[in-house]
Amino acid sequence: MNQPSPLNLDLQICRSLYSAANALIRAYRPLLEPLDLTYPQYLVMMALWEHDAVSVKTICDRTRLETGTVTPLLKRLEGKDLILRERSQEDERQRVIRLTRQGRDLKSRAERVPMEMACMELLTPKQGLELQRLSEALYRNAVARTDDKGTA
Amino acid sequence: MNQPSPLNLDLQICRSLYSAANALIRAYRPLLEPLDLTYPQYLVMMALWEHDAVSVKTICDRTRLETGTVTPLLKRLEGKDLILRERSQEDERQRVIRLTRQGRDLKSRAERVPMEMACMELLTPKQGLELQRLSEALYRNAVARTDDKGTA
DNA sequence: TAAAATATTATTGTGTGCAATTATATCGTG
DNA sequence: CACGATATAATTGCACACAATAATATTTTA
Numbered sequence A, B: 001m002n003q004p005s006p007l008n009l010d011l012q013i014c015r016s017l018y019s020a021a022n023a024l025i026r027a028y029r030p031l032l033e034p035l036d037l038t039y040p041q042y043l044v045m046m047a048l049w050e051h052d053a054v055s056v057k058t059i060c061d062r063t064r065l066e067t068g069t070v071t072p073l074l075k076r077l078e079g080k081d082l083i084l085r086e087r088s089q090e091d092e093r094q095r096v097i098r099l100t101r102q103g104r105d106l107k108s109r110a111e112r113v114p115m116e117m118a119c120m121e122l123l124t125p126k127q128g129l130e131l132q133r134l135s136e137a138l139y140r141n142a143v144a145r146t147d148d149k150g151t152a
Numbered sequence C: 001t002a003a004a005a006t007a008t009t010a011t012t013g014t015g016t017g018c019a020a021t022t023a024t025a026t027c028g029t030g
Numbered sequence D: 001c002a003c004g005a006t007a008t009a010a011t012t013g014c015a016c017a018c019a020a021t022a023a024t025a026t027t028t029t030a
Helices: A013-035 A039-050 A056-063 A069-077 A102-108 A114-121 A125-146 B012-034 B039-050 B056-063 B066-077 B101-110 B114-119 B125-146
Strands: A082-085 A095-099 B082-089 B095-099
Touching: A013 A039, A013 A114, A013 B012, A013 B039, A039 A056, A039 B012, A039 B095, A056 A069, A056 A095, A056 A114, A056 B066, A069 A082, A082 B095, A095 A102, A095 B095, A102 A114, A102 B066, A125 B012, A125 B056, A125 B114, B012 B039, B012 B101, B012 B114, B039 B066, B039 B101, B056 B066, B056 B095, B066 B082, B066 B125, B095 B101
Parallel strands: none
Antiparallel strands: A082 A095, B082 B095
């Protein structure tokens, strides 16, 4: 029997996951374009719609993005008048990231995005839940290996 | 009953998938560093180890990366003396991407990477296969929606 | 209390990912 | 055969993703 090499591309889970994630982000693009948001920006906005006036660190935790990514991203959102970046009075190292009125108002338009994504039927609801469960397990284990960064 | 919002971050499959993919790439990093390769570069090298002397398009298809990503990446691999980028004689639009001796020799060192990744036990083998199956389904469906780019 | 350790955000530098576009070559059609 | 359509790789411009580092503030320790 011919044993496939461990380096065989079709055996690489990471390629599957990575390309699927990128493809999924691409699928979001036309839906987010009318909102003038990229996918990571959409993530950040969702975090703020859930809980406004939070620190950069909180946003990083909720979105699972790193500060090196989030800091310039927040600057761009501020440039679009969707958020304000203020200094915290309790702790001057911190920023308080606050939605503007436009930022808050955008939520109602954004509510269509998950619906429209579901309409694409990229996966069945069951498959989606299973994919999420496995992805979460992987994320948790990978993060646990590097440090104790237990995040939501 | 309080119905969670469709914009609830914890319900976003895409966040799970995206963060898991990024975390997995990060897990590869220390293993690929001694080889002086990034993960996408590793993908390209794997494609060439499987089948040497191919076009850029073939590499894009096998790695599922776009030419805008692959072209500069190949230039950097050439800069590391791992590949040669030649013009095809049959069709002058095309490049033939060829492994150098160093490029070929690197394969044996790279064969440890999948083993070492498995040792991390980020998922069970069963979970891994299931994750791959679902990711593949998602990738296929997402790609099919944009065009008929049926790829391996 | 002073100094060391840690936390927060920001920056720097590099490599990606991708939409739109370009230059050139090849293919298809009338 | 000439021309229009398409393909290939490359480029441009923008937004990420992240490791390493830096500036400043806060917490911890002795």
